[in-house]
Amino acid sequence: xxxxxxxxxxxxxxxxxxxxxxxxxxxxxxxxxxxxxxxxxxxxxxxxxxxxxxxxxxxxxxxxxxxxxxxxxxxxxxxxxxxxxxxxxxxxxxxxxxxxxxxxxxxxxxxxxxxxxxxxxxxxxxxxxxxxxxxxxxxxxxxxxxxxxxxxxxxxxxxxxxxxxxxxxxxxxxxxxxxxxxxxxxxxxxxxxxxxxxxxxxxxxxxxxxxxxxxxxxxxxxxxxxxxxxxxxxxxxxxxxxxxxxxxx
Amino acid sequence: xxxxxxxxxxxxxxxxxxxxxxxxxxxxxxxxxxxxxxxxxxxxxxxxxxxxxxxxxxxxxxxxxxxxxxxxxxxxxxxxxxxxxxxxxxxxxxxxxxxxxxxxxxxxxxxxxxxxxxxxxxxxxxxxxxxxxxxxxxxxxxxxxxxxxxxxxxxxxxxxxxxxxxxxxxxxxxxxxxxxxxxxxxxx
Numbered sequence: 001x002x003x004x005x006x007x008x009x010x011x012x013x014x015x016x017x018x019x020x021x022x023x024x025x026x027x028x029x030x031x032x033x034x035x036x037x038x039x040x041x042x043x044x045x046x047x048x049x050x051x052x053x054x055x056x057x058x059x060x061x062x063x064x065x066x067x068x069x070x071x072x073x074x075x076x077x078x079x080x081x082x083x084x085x086x087x088x089x090x091x092x093x094x095x096x097x098x099x100x101x102x103x104x105x106x107x108x109x110x111x112x113x114x115x116x117x118x119x120x121x122x123x124x125x126x127x128x129x130x131x132x133x134x135x136x137x138x139x140x141x142x143x144x145x146x147x148x149x150x151x152x153x154x155x156x157x158x159x160x161x162x163x164x165x166x167x168x169x170x171x172x173x174x175x176x177x178x179x180x181x182x183x184x185x186x187x188x189x190x191x192x193x194x195x196x197x198x199x200x201x202x203x204x205x206x207x208x209x210x211x212x213x214x215x216x217x218x219x220x221x222x223x224x225x226x227x228x229x230x231x232x233x234x235x236x237x238x239x240x241x242x243x244x245x246x247x248x249x
Numbered sequence: 250x251x252x253x254x255x256x257x258x259x260x261x262x263x264x265x266x267x268x269x270x271x272x273x274x275x276x277x278x279x280x281x282x283x284x285x286x287x288x289x290x291x292x293x294x295x296x297x298x299x300x301x302x303x304x305x306x307x308x309x310x311x312x313x314x315x316x317x318x319x320x321x322x323x324x325x326x327x328x329x330x331x332x333x334x335x336x337x338x339x340x341x342x343x344x345x346x347x348x349x350x351x352x353x354x355x356x357x358x359x360x361x362x363x364x365x366x367x368x369x370x371x372x373x374x375x376x377x378x379x380x381x382x383x384x385x386x387x388x389x390x391x392x393x394x395x396x397x398x399x400x401x402x403x404x405x406x407x408x409x410x411x412x413x414x415x416x417x418x419x420x421x422x423x424x425x426x427x428x429x430x431x432x433x434x435x436x437x
Contacts, residue, residue: 154322158336158382
């Protein structure tokens, strides 16, 4: 394939988007019932109706804050505990099976347990934290372990201070792992967080609104909320990865 | 003032590398080490650096070593100036580091990521780093690998100028190219 220049690529992207919007519109016209399958125009219409309302922004703000809080806690603690576990192998041996368990337990089980133990308002934060924490932890440990042994040996012989070794050898070898874990963690924290909200319906949350849309069979609204989550998740991902890349340079 | 190596014994499995090996380096001496490959040049240097504990025998302690390793071991993505500052100094020493390197490398390469430099240039950065680091004794494992004759002489002159009285021991298989320099030659 010929390397496309930026304006060609943009045009091609636009055409691809238009094609799939067309497919969406055509399928919804084929189904013919907005209650079952909202068209792009229905979705846009419902979004435009929701956008100026305070309730929309309350729900968006509520979910965004909770998902972000859970994610950031997981990032900070995952990094800190990951670094400690890299340093002290006893801690690593102790935590690895527990976190592997956390990774494999179905999210739905967590959601129900958290609802029983804590209640709906903390639900999203905890779910988003539980999804992201093991990812960050394992990425930190693997990233630090992947540091070049020859470079570490050189630094040791030349008596380079530990802080410099951390910044110039360990940090660069950890960053790709951390960015990978954040990318997948960001998407998963949104998906799991919203799923938890639909089940627990905490006040002022996107999940609560989606649940209500389901109850009232307001499919265009459901589509509108879905679109909102996708946009929020992409913006959040861009922001977090942008900050991390800046730190990682 | 001496750096004594006494009764050094070391083997890898069945292969005996050193058997009651003795060597005394004078502090401030300039030594060239030659030996057929596999006789333990690298092993001796690594034992001195404290990277391989010898089976038995004594080596000088309380010596601050600096080193050029068999491989360059440069920080990926960092400039030659940063490679130096990693082992000694801070932001305030940038200018000094740049000047230090400029005797060995073209000045437009000093602030480029290390990967954009040729293999020979990277080798010279590794050599400059060893001389720049704070140390009492500098060990160089085949420092001239990959350098053409002109660069080899430029680099040898640089090493002699910048060692500033510190003990220097380098291993090489190109003894014949270094006859013009005041090395004391050792053989294993």
